Amino acid sequence: MLLEACHVGFSYQKGSWLFREVSLSLGEGEVVGLLGPSGSGKTTFARILAGYESAHEGHIRLDQRPVPSRGPHPVQMVFQHPEKAVNGRWRMKSVLEEGGNPGDELLDALGIEKAWLTRAPHELSGGELQRFAVARALGPDTKFLIADEMTTMLDAITQAQIWQSVLAIAEQRRMGVLVISHDRHLIRRICHRVVDFTQFTS
Numbered sequence: 001m002l003l004e005a006c007h008v009g010f011s012y013q014k015g016s017w018l019f020r021e022v023s024l025s026l027g028e029g030e031v032v033g034l035l036g037p038s039g040s041g042k043t044t045f046a047r048i049l050a051g052y053e054s055a056h057e058g059h060i061r062l063d064q065r066p067v068p069s070r071g072p073h074p075v076q077m078v079f080q081h082p083e084k085a086v087n088g089r090w091r092m093k094s095v096l097e098e099g100g101n102p103g104d105e106l107l108d109a110l111g112i113e114k115a116w117l118t119r120a121p122h123e124l125s126g127g128e129l130q131r132f133a134v135a136r137a138l139g140p141d142t143k144f145l146i147a148d149e150m151t152t153m154l155d156a157i158t159q160a161q162i163w164q165s166v167l168a169i170a171e172q173r174r175m176g177v178l179v180i181s182h183d184r185h186l187i188r189r190i191c192h193r194v195v196d197f198t199q200f201t202s
């Protein structure tokens with residue numbers, strides 16, 4: 001499966017493009033880094049790939065066809081702040097079920113302990129909560145994962161553990177991963193290739 005952005009442009013303000021002519025592809029099992037200064041539009045572009053926003057010019061293609069608008073989206077995102085991405089009143093079991101029903105194997109692979117399932121989000125550490133956000137994003141229909149500063153807020157050990165799990169799962173499922181990060185060391189270590197977003201901004 002191939003995810004492609006073809007000549008994508010977007011603006012929040014009429015007459016002022018945030019970025020234009022973004023063309024990039026993400027193949028099966030590929031890990032691609034996206035680097036660029038703060039405010040250049042990386043998150044906005046990721047939201048377009050994941051179907052939260054529409055491109056103002058150009059388009060997104062999945063195997064050369066429009067991305068299906070019904071059913072679970074094949075491109076899922078994990079954000080920097082998991083606490084903003086989960087309903088604070090739900091127990092973690094319900095949070096997980098939003099993304100389908102992840103099997104025990106996935107929970108084990110991400111180091112999610114059974115005892116955490118009955119807790120509320122505020123009863124978990126940032127790293128524990130981020131593991132749930134990852135598990136939720138890795139439903140059975142997910143073909144591509146966008147990690148938008150996924151481990152920026154976490155300590156080095158937790159960061160390494162989460163990436164090790166995610167990369168192993170991605171490899172096993174032949175999933176493509178787009179890694180958005182300001183951490184050049186992380187990008188250099190885990191990505192097969194790197195795209196510099198500044199080439200698409202003016």
Ligand SMILES: Nc1ncnc2c1ncn2[C@@H]1O[C@H](COP(=O)(O)OP(=O)(O)OP(=O)(O)O)[C@@H](O)[C@H]1O
Pocket residue numbers: 012018036037038039040041042043044045
């Ligand atoms: N909903 C919105 N309405 C108006 N402007 C927005 C909106 N969301 C983001 N922006 C602006 O668009 C620009 C790009 O934001 P975006 O979050 O996509 O950049 P980024 O490259 O991901 O930044 P960072 O590396 O800091 O996360 C910023 O100047 C931001 O203030």
